[in-house]
Amino acid sequence: MDIRTKVNEGLKAAMKSKEVERLSTLRLINAAIKDREIANRGDEESEGVSEADILQILGKMVKQRQESARVYEEGGRLELAERERAEITIIEEYLPRQLTEEEVEKAVDKAIAETGASSIRDMGRVMGVLKSKYTGRMDFGAAGPLVKDRLS
Template identity: 75%
Template sequence: MDMRTRIASGLKDAMKNKEVARLSTLRLINAAIKDKDIAMRGEGDDAGVSDADVLQILGRMVKQRQESARAYEEGGRLDLAERERAEITIIEGFLPKQLSDDEVESAIATAITDTGAESIRDMGKVMGALKGKYTGQMDFGAVGPMVKDRLG
């Protein structure tokens, strides 16, 4: 089942079960996907949003909510921070399982070997290989410095 179908199915279930918070979050996901669809059509790409694109959208939405939750906590708005965390949980339900630290290390080592990377100049190739294979399964903001350390 593709990502759009899973999200649409989740949306219908949330409507039937009257899960207001879940319904709201799933509508936001659908809106983000439709925005990306429209942007791609404007660029002449009629194929639409792929599952990889949806994973990127979901990953970006999680990151935005994490930043918002942190800002709300710093501002003393714990109720709003909690709402952001609830949305993160709902969004993460559609993302693949996150890799453990050991699995991330192994994936980095494999990507370096597969791409033949030897220096920091090859970092783009390694990150491209990781993003192609592990989108939504690891935090690339944290992985970048790890790759840099290995190649540097």
């Protein structure tokens, strides 16, 4: 079952069980997917929104909420930070399992070997391979410095 179908089924279940927070978060996910769909309509070769696009959208939504929660905490708005964290939990239910630190290291080593990267100039190619294989499952902000260390 694809992510979009899971989100729609979760939306229906949240409506039936009257889970207000869950319902609003799932509606935000749907709206973000539809926004991307509308943005892609101008591209002739585009066929809608792919699973990779949806994973990217969900990952971006999680990052936005983590940043918002941090800002709210710094501002002393703990109730708003908690609301953001609750949304993160709901969004993460639709993301694949995140790779552990060990798995990220192995994936980086494999990508370096696969691309034949030998210097820091090859970092873009390595990151491209990682993004094509692990979108939604890996924090590329943490993987970047690891790739840089391995290539220096």
